[in-house]
Amino acid sequence: MTRDDYLALVDEVTEHDRRYYVDATPTISDVEYDRLAKQLVAIEVAHPDWVAAWSPTRRVGHEPVSDFPKVTRPVAMLSLDNSYDEADLRAFYDRVVKSLDGDVPVFSVEPKIDGFGIELVYKEGLLTLGATRGDGRIGEDVTANVKMVRGVPLKLSEPRTITVRGEIYMTKAEFAAINKAREEAGEELFKNPRNTAAGSIKQQDPREVAKRPMRTILYEVVDGERYASGHLASLELIKRLGLPTNAKNTGAKDWDELIACVHGWQDQRDALAYEVDGLVVKVDDFAMRGALGTTAKFPRWAIAYKFPARQVTTVLRDIEVNIGRTGTVTPVALLDPVDISGTTVSRASVHNWDQVARLGIGKGDRVLIQKAGEIIPEILEVREKGPGPAFEPPTECPACKSPLEREEGRVALMCPNRLGCPAQLLGAIEFFASRHQLNIDGLGEKLVRQLVDEGLVKDVADVFDLTVPQLLGLERFGKTSAQNLVKAIATAKEAATFSRLLSALGITNVGNVLAKPIAQKYRRLSALRAACRAKDTDGFVAELQEIEGVGEIVALHVDTFLRDEHVCVVLDKLEQRGVDPVDHVIEIKEGPLTGKTLVVTGTLTQPRADVQKKIELAGGKVAGSVSKKTDYLVAGADTGKTKLDAAQKHGVKVISEDELMALLG
Numbered sequence: 188m189t190r191d192d193y194l195a196l197v198d199e200v201t202e203h204d205r206r207y208y209v210d211a212t213p214t215i216s217d218v219e220y221d222r223l224a225k226q227l228v229a230i231e232v233a234h235p236d237w238v239a240a241w242s243p244t245r246r247v248g249h250e251p252v253s254d255f256p257k258v259t260r261p262v263a264m265l266s267l268d269n270s271y272d273e274a275d276l277r278a279f280y281d282r283v284v285k286s287l288d289g290d291v292p293v294f295s296v297e298p299k300i301d302g303f304g305i306e307l308v309y310k311e312g313l314l315t316l317g318a319t320r321g322d323g324r325i326g327e328d329v330t331a332n333v334k335m336v337r338g339v340p341l342k343l344s345e346p347r348t349i350t351v352r353g354e355i356y357m358t359k360a361e362f363a364a365i366n367k368a369r370e371e372a373g374e375e376l377f378k379n380p381r382n383t384a385a386g387s388i389k390q391q392d393p394r395e396v397a398k399r400p401m402r403t404i405l406y407e408v409v410d411g412e413r414y415a416s417g418h419l420a421s422l423e424l425i426k427r428l429g430l431p432t433n434a435k436n437t438g439a440k441d442w443d444e445l446i447a448c449v450h451g452w453q454d455q456r457d458a459l460a461y462e463v464d465g466l467v468v469k470v471d472d473f474a475m476r477g478a479l480g481t482t483a484k485f486p487r488w489a490i491a492y493k494f495p496a497r498q499v500t501t502v503l504r505d506i507e508v509n510i511g512r513t514g515t516v517t518p519v520a521l522l523d524p525v526d527i528s529g530t531t532v533s534r535a536s537v538h539n540w541d542q543v544a545r546l547g548i549g550k551g552d553r554v555l556i557q558k559a560g561e562i563i564p565e566i567l568e569v570r571e572k573g574p575g576p577a578f579e580p581p582t583e584c585p586a587c588k589s590p591l592e593r594e595e596g597r598v599a600l601m602c603p604n605r606l607g608c609p610a611q612l613l614g615a616i617e618f619f620a621s622r623h624q625l626n627i628d629g630l631g632e633k634l635v636r637q638l639v640d641e642g643l644v645k646d647v648a649d650v651f652d653l654t655v656p657q658l659l660g661l662e663r664f665g666k667t668s669a670q671n672l673v674k675a676i677a678t679a680k681e682a683a684t685f686s687r688l689l690s691a692l693g694i695t696n697v698g699n700v701l702a703k704p705i706a707q708k709y710r711r712l713s714a715l716r717a718a719c720r721a722k723d724t725d726g727f728v729a730e731l732q733e734i735e736g737v738g739e740i741v742a743l744h745v746d747t748f749l750r751d752e753h754v755c756v757v758l759d760k761l762e763q764r765g766v767d768p769v770d771h772v773i774e775i776k777e778g779p780l781t782g783k784t785l786v787v788t789g790t791l792t793q794p795r796a797d798v799q800k801k802i803e804l805a806g807g808k809v810a811g812s813v814s815k816k817t818d819y820l821v822a823g824a825d826t827g828k829t830k831l832d833a834a835q836k837h838g839v840k841v842i843s844e845d846e847l848m849a850l851l852g
């Protein structure tokens with residue numbers, strides 16, 4: 188180590204500071220940064236004569252970078268020293284106890300909220316200032332924006348003059364909702380709740396700030412000793428004044444309690460509504476805090492205990508094209524294996540192909556990945572471009588070579604070859620047999636897998652060939668189960684209607700609702716196929732569109748499906764096995780909904796199929812999509828924006844499930 192090495196490190200840390208504080212786009216993780224910063228401090232301690240006046244250790248934080256008025260505060264807003272494991276924390280504990288001549292203090296253990304530090308000043312009970320940390324001593328006056336933050340009282344319950352500090356943050360759910368809305372509006376997505384909160388509080392226009400759902404939790408009372416002898420008691424006081432504090436803060440009276448509390452938090456972390464990047468451990472007693480004092484940057488009476496990092500960088504090797512059980516084609520990133528919070532990660536999700544384009548990822552890029560809770564790791568951004576060009580979405584299914592499709596209004600790419608694509612075989616059979624389709628009792632996911640693995644079933648038609656002796660050959664399959672299944676298949680075949688069969692085939696966009704009017708027009712599968720054969724695509728699509736609720740997109744899906752050669756093989760087999768039920772024309776009943784067309788959407792308290800049946804019994808018609816012909820949109824929980832917008836556009840009345848039940852009498 189020479190002085191030049193030291194100066195190079197000064198420059199390196201300075202540059203990382205600039206990227207973090209000024210550009211807000213750090214290129215290394217917090218852990219990596221802390222390692223460099225600690226190294227710098229260690230060198231300066233060992234070689235005091237080397238220390239450069241411009242070393243990042245010579246000041247606390249950075250100058251404010253925006254145009255907000257500056258405020259100079261009497262008590263500097265310090266930052267916290269970090270610890271990353273039990274040994275670090277124990278060293279802190281030992282230091283504290285030693286400095287206190289062997290006295291063991293009570294510690295406060297608090298979630299370290301990953302947000303944006305703020306100071307609030309109340310004069311005679313009124314909020315007079317909201318200021319950022321800035322460089323610790325000089326902050327920025329963001330009062331107008333802070334007033335937009337929910338939970339920041341403008342007036343306290345008593346006319347006190349008091350200064351408090353805390354964190355402005357955004358909950359994970361609110362962050363997700365904002366990003367969802369931005370995605371729908373075609374706007375660029377925010378990276379994480381912390382940046383979003385920080386960016387929002389520094390917005391120049393407070394009205395914009397009001398649109399961002401931020402919250403606050405306060406965790407320090409400046410001059411707390413004026414109000415109480417200890418920190419937790421001072422927080423109790425400000426809570427009574429109406430200031431939000433954290434109910435999760437706990438006291439620990441010795442090392443055993445402290446470490447038990449820390450361990451307890453490792454699993455609780457994900458249960459919180461907001462992001463935490465660790466815990467803060469503080470000496471509670473103010474007199475002891477005074478005795479311990481501070482360094483230029485940190486108090487000696489507190490330390491941050493960082494949870495293992497969940498964001499690391501690694502190299503993206505390739506994108507694998509994955510076909511889901513329902514034909515959704517998704518990108519999966521193949522990575523150089525890295526360790527994130529104790530697990531080795533070599534694959535990450537990229538959500539969809541729009542996301543691939545948005546990230547602009549290519550082979551060999553160094554990417555930042557994140558693993559949050561039980562969620563599979565995801566790629567957040569490119570940190571360094573590699574040699575490869577950006578990935579393009581595939582045009583054909585890697586399993587069956589069918590041209591891929593993009594469904595209207597959805598970002599997902601789909602392989603439309605529902606019945607012929609080997610990658611979708613399991614999903615297709617499972618769906619076919621499921622309760623709201625052909626309802627083959629006992630034919631669930633596990634059994635379907637066994638049947639396919641054993642080669643007994645290669646498509647949905649093969650199900651009708653299964654025999655008891657064949658089934659007895661399966662692992663853990665007894666005589667009774669075999670007989671029951673064969674019986675269930677026969678029963679389902681007997682009970683099948685054409686409309687059920689049609690939806691069970693899984694044609695894109697043709698669910699239980701749309702299958703009905705189509706089945707009503709053609710009466711049976713063989714007749715539908717004959718009608719298709721009798722015309723060209725244009726003619727058949729036009730014919731299908733005469734059916735209420737069937738638009739061009741649906742009609743094209745039906746046409747493509749029926750003309751597909753793999754599909755034809757399966758449908759021929761079904762017909763040969765006598766699976767070609769005839770639907771009788773339903774007489775239109777008179778009832779409270781006669782002449783009315785309804786669309787049912789969202790999650791209801793009763794099965795969708797039951798609701799549909801009730802509507803039909805009351806004389807109503809159920810359609811699949813909202814149009815000007817729709818009378819009511821029955822909106823359950825999580826109703827999509829697309830449906831609501833369509834309802835508004837066509838002046839369709841939106842009613843709840845309860846209101847529907849009232850209409851039905």
Ligand code: IVH
Pocket residue numbers: 265266267297298299300301302303304305353354406407467486489491
């Ligand atoms: S106490 C001198 N308590 O973490 C004491 N800070 O890395 C300084 N933070 O700047 C702060 N939760 O923005 C404290 N319960 C908590 C905290 C907390 C989050 C933030 C705060 C601070 C940063 C230090």
